[in-house]
Amino acid sequence: PVVFPLSEVHFRKPRLEDGTAVWELVRDTQVLDLNSSYCYLMLSSYFQETCMIAERHGQVIGFVSGFIPENRSQTLFIWQVAVAKSTRGLGIGTSMLEKLLNRPVCQDVHYVETTVSPSNAPSQAMFQRLARDLATELKVTGVMGTELFPRNNHEPERIFRIGPFRS
Numbered sequence: 001p002v003v004f005p006l007s008e009v010h011f012r013k014p015r016l017e018d019g020t021a022v023w024e025l026v027r028d029t030q031v032l033d034l035n036s037s038y039c040y041l042m043l044s045s046y047f048q049e050t051c052m053i054a055e056r057h058g059q060v061i062g063f064v065s066g067f068i069p070e071n072r073s074q075t076l077f078i079w080q081v082a083v084a085k086s087t088r089g090l091g092i093g094t095s096m097l098e099k100l101l102n103r104p105v106c107q108d109v110h111y112v113e114t115t116v117s118p119s120n121a122p123s124q125a126m127f128q129r130l131a132r133d134l135a136t137e138l139k140v141t142g143v144m145g146t147e148l149f150p151r152n153n154h155e156p157e158r159i160f161r162i163g164p165f166r167s
């Protein structure tokens with residue numbers, strides 16, 4: 001993996017034109033669920049306030065998708081966090097999450113919820129770090145079991161809840 005300062009990374013809202021690059025980034029992680037390319041176009045347009053792009057030298061190296069559930073305005077649900085394999089371990093994932101939480105749309109957010117599969121240790125560590133940085137707790141509040149997925153061919157998804165913060 002390459003090493004470079006985060007100051008070389010540009011964080012911004014996604015645009016429609018990022019759709020394919022995001023689809024390729026998620027595909028290349030080989031651990032996340034690859035949604036349809038159309039889904040990433042939707043996220044990059046209708047959910048751009050709660051999504052984040054990280055880019056360096058014009059290359060998309062990170063992506064976060066999320067939304068605020070319409071009936072739970074104090075919670076930001078983080079859907080996917082994707083970081084290019086070659087740029088892992090530099091804190092890009094944590095930076096995307098913290099910058100996303102600093103957006104005006106998240107000014108009343110006091111909880112983050114997300115799901116992480118048991119085999120995704122880097123993602124679990126990233127959320128534990130986020131809880132520490134926010135001086136709050138991470139709790140496992142539930143799980144989406146394998147039986148919920150077609151042909152049982154998906155790992156369970158443990159539901160994490162981080163908060164309260166900024167209360």
Ligand SMILES: CC(=O)NCC[C@H](N)C(=O)O
Pocket residue numbers: 031032033034078079080081082114115116117123157
């Ligand atoms: C935080 C995160 O990336 N969760 C992944 C959930 C699921 N496996 C997916 O890839 O959408």
